[in-house]
Amino acid sequence: MGETPWTIERICDALGHPALSQRCLSEINRAPAHELLTVFAKWERIAKNGLIAVERARALAGHDERGEQLPGNWADATHRILGEPGPARGAA
Numbered sequence: 001m002g003e004t005p006w007t008i009e010r011i012c013d014a015l016g017h018p019a020l021s022q023r024c025l026s027e028i029n030r031a032p033a034h035e036l037l038t039v040f041a042k043w044e045r046i047a048k049n050g051l052i053a054v055e056r057a058r059a060l061a062g063h064d065e066r067g068e069q070l071p072g073n074w075a076d077a078t079h080r081i082l083g084e085p086g087p088a089r090g091a092a
Helices: 008-015 018-030 033-065 078-082
Strands: none
Touching: 008 018, 008 033, 018 033
């Protein structure tokens, strides 16, 4: 059997935040009939992408918990997050 079909309820659950779910419902409820499938598809895509991001974050957290190097190439952006000047380009 295949994956559970996407419904408005499933999309709202997958969004994971009441305000986001309310926005989804509002857009679907206000959409003209000829735009309903487009609006539904937009929110289905947002929900799917959110679930994929959660799965990836959990996998990365697992690597971190085991003390492993995270897979992939990661740029250190700590200075941007903290609002501090970063290393000079070309510096060793």
